[in-house]
Amino acid sequence: MTHGPVTDPGDLHKGLRQRHLTMIAIGGVIGAGLFVGSGAIIAEVGPGAFLTYAITGVLIVLVMRMLGEMAVASPSTGSFADYARRALGGWAGFSVGWLYWYFWVIVVGFEAVAGAGILQRWLPGVPLWLMALALMVLMTATNLFSVTSYGEFEYWFAGVKVAAIVVFLALGSLFVLGLWPGRDLDFSNLTDHGGLFPNGVGALFGGIVIVIFSMVGAEIATIAAAESDEPERGIAKATNSVVLRISVFYVGSIFLLATILPWDSTELGESPYVAAMETIGIPAAADIMNVVVLTAVLSCLNSGLYTASRMLFVLAGRREAPQRMLALSRRGVPTWAILTSTVIGFLCVVAAYVSPDTVFLFLLNSSGAVILFVYLLICLSQLRLRRLVPPERLKVKMWFYPVLTVLTAVAIVAVLVQMAVRDDTRSQLLLSLLAWALVLVAFVVRRRAAGPVSPAGQDVEERAARR
Structure with a gap:
């Protein structure tokens, strides 16, 4: 497989500051799924749903720690795609890069539709597709202008999400502790409706399949850090604070939701935070939370375009994507990579409008397990690379290596098995496996067309690894 010059991530404009990276890391964890989907988890698991979030959180933390170790030792815009390539071979880097790009462009389309749905509550006469298009254009312009504008938007988006969660944690704590007017100390909802696990302890682990997707995004900070002045510091800080x-944000707020409202309450369904705030007695709770959810959606849309474009840029640098994707604007952003990711995102919006129950549903399902494949390859990459990295570069280390690394990989496989067992997630796993199979076929075809690795290509790979 012949490699052309590997594009140095340094070619991208280093316009992100430490405060941007901090908020990107925080905002990456708080997705719209927390505000909207947590009610479904509580309904499935019961009041003990906060333990499902805690277990899933441990899994995400361990993956982030592994990624942090590799990223601090060698910051790269390609991040885990580059690490998979070095550790496991070209097939792994190709797979991670294209699967991760595919995951995020589908998310971009989904979030645009979700955001338009929220806007329709205030603007019922405007067509859904038109508002989705407007959101796509807004976030595309933000990413095209400069990486600093992306960072600035994400800084304020994340700020709104964090502020909303902090306010909810404060008000909810006062409410359940009996420090709210007219309230007494009350944790009865945790036990009065069938106990912590009314649907059995098995439901505690079954919920992990859904929860893990609401936490996706923490790893974006390791990609963004390569476009900052102090990548090592940014990555270390992001991984240590996850x-x-x-x-706090997930386990704490889900615990309060389960304490404020009965787990089987119908009010938990559509928007659990709105229901909880209305129970507390906050005026205009629905409008306030709709603004917060819209902000979370825009944050995800913004970060999705950024992440997809950077992964496409890196794939082009490895000659695994069209070379046009390497084109940078005068402000140092990959223009064509951003526009290409936007087009795919907009096609998803079209699919949601024209064929919501077939094409759009297929796209969503076919990306369902993709992030788990990526996380599994991150584990396998760290397991191998740890032995190859000089000790002086290991400023962040995975805990109890290699035991915790292996256990994390086993846990991810267990979640995939759980997806295969569950009727509502089996199709997602099968379609995601099909997507991976197609990526691997593309890799084989490309390798045969390109021929064997040239010495020059090997030299380039070694120089990239030493960076």
Whole structure:
């Protein structure tokens, strides 16, 4: 497989500051799924759903720690795609890069539709597709302008999400502790409706399949850090603080939701945070939370375009994507990579409008397990690369290597098995495996067309690894 010059991520404009990276890391964890989908998890698991979030959080933390170790030792815009290539071979890097890109362009389309759906509550007369298009154009312009504008938008988007969660944690704590007017200390909802696990302890682990997708995004900070002045510091800070972020934002807020409202309450269904705030007695709770959810959607849309474009840029640098994707604007952003990712995202919006129950549903399902494949390859990459990295570059280390690395990989496989067993997720796993199979076929075809690795290509790979 002949490689052309591997594009140095340094060619991209280093316009992200430490405060941008901090908020990108925080915002990456808080997705719209937390605000909207958590009610379904509580309904499935029961009041003990906060333990499902805690277990899933541990899994994400361990994957982030592994990624942090590799990223601090060798910051790269390609991040885990580059690490998979070095550790496991070209097939792994090709797979991770294209699967991760595919995952995020589908997310971009989905979030555009979701955001348009929220806007329709305030603008019922405007067509859904038109508002989805407007959101896509807005976020595309943000990414095209400069990486600093992406970072600035994400800084404020994340700020709104964090503020909303912090306010909810404060008000919810006062409410359940009996410090709210007219309230007494009350944790009865945790036990009065069938106990912590009314649907059995097995439901605790069954919920992990859904919860893990609501936490996707923490790893974006390791990609964005390559476009900052201090990548090592940014990555180390992001990976070290992920424990606190997940335990407070997810476990803490889900615990309060399950304490404020009965787990089998119908009010938990559509928007659990709105239901909880209305129970507390906050005026205009629905409008406030709709603004917060819209912000979360725009944040995900913004980060999705950024992440997909950078992965496409890196794939082009490895001659695994069209070379046009390497074109940079005067402001140092990959213009064609951004526009290409936007077009795919917009085609998803069209599919949602024209064929919501077939094409759009197929696209969503076919990306369902993709992120788990990526996380599994991150584990396998760290397992191998740890032995190849000089000790002085290991400023962040995976805990209890190699035991925890192996256990994490086994846990991810267990989640995939759980997806195969569950009727509602089996199609996602099968279609995601089909997507991976197609990527591997594309890799084989490309390798045969390109021929064997040239010495020059090997030299380039070695120089990239030493960076």
